[in-house]
Amino acid sequence: MGNKRRVTPTVYVSVDVEADGPIPGPYSMVSFGAVVAGWDDGEGFRRAEVGAAGFYRELRPISAEYVPEALAVSGLERAALEAGGAEPGVALQEFGRWVERVRTGPEGRRYRPVMVAYPAVYDWQFLYWYLMRFTGSSPFGHSGCLDLKTLYAARAGVPFAGIGKRSMPAELLPDLPHTHHALDDAREQAVLFANLWEWPGPGRV
Structure with a gap:
């Protein structure tokens, strides 16, 4: 008998922060959005619909410190977030329940969730820190994250430095x-991920 490689069915979740x-802690995550990018059961990849429902929240700041230029990127206003932003603990618990729901694929099968982002290092540090700080756990575990810049470098066979x-x-x-609205950008990333996942590489058909 040969050894059969065990494949863990995976659902890829695009997240933008x-x-x-x-950095989180001294500074705040002001909004985040997430959509399913696709499912892979080891027998083939199925991309999600671009307009499928996702998850989006704007959050109350957790610190008095902020960088005005960084906040301005999102187009959100500090006073509005302080007055009407969701409590981080509530929002992150709701997000955890949403991930649990999307773990079940279209055919009823359970998948392991993996976060994808471009670049992942920034979005992951905020989301993981918030999840651990306010819920005590992460639906992605401590390492269930895939960086799209790294994926492109590997598929294209090019150095990571200078990729854009x-x-x-x-x-x-x-x-x-690319609007810097977290849900819009999560959808954009989801399409980029699916395109990269299906891409055979440069010069290949």
Whole structure:
């Protein structure tokens, strides 16, 4: 008998974070959005619909500190977030329940959730810190994260340094705007991920 490789069915969740500074704790995650990018059961990848329902919350700041230039990127106003932003503990618990729901694929099968982002290091540090701080656990575990810049470098066979969306082939880029609204950008990332996952590489058909 040969050894059969065990494959863990995976659901890829695209997440985008907007924050008012460079690191969580001293600074705050002001909003985040998430959508399913696709499912992989080891027998094939199925991308999700671009317009499928996602998750989005704007959050009350957790610190008095913020970088005005960083906050301005999101287009959100500090006073509005302080007055009407969701409590982080409530929002992160709701997010955990949402991830639990999307773990069940279209055919009723259970999948392991993995977060994807571009670049993942910024979004992951905020989301993971908030999940652990306010809920005590992460639906992605401590390492269930895939960086799309790294995925592109591996698929294209190019050095990581200097990679940007403008350096990618046009066929990989989503026909969606990058608005810095977290849900919009999560959808854009989801399409980029699916395009990369299905891409055979440069010069291949």
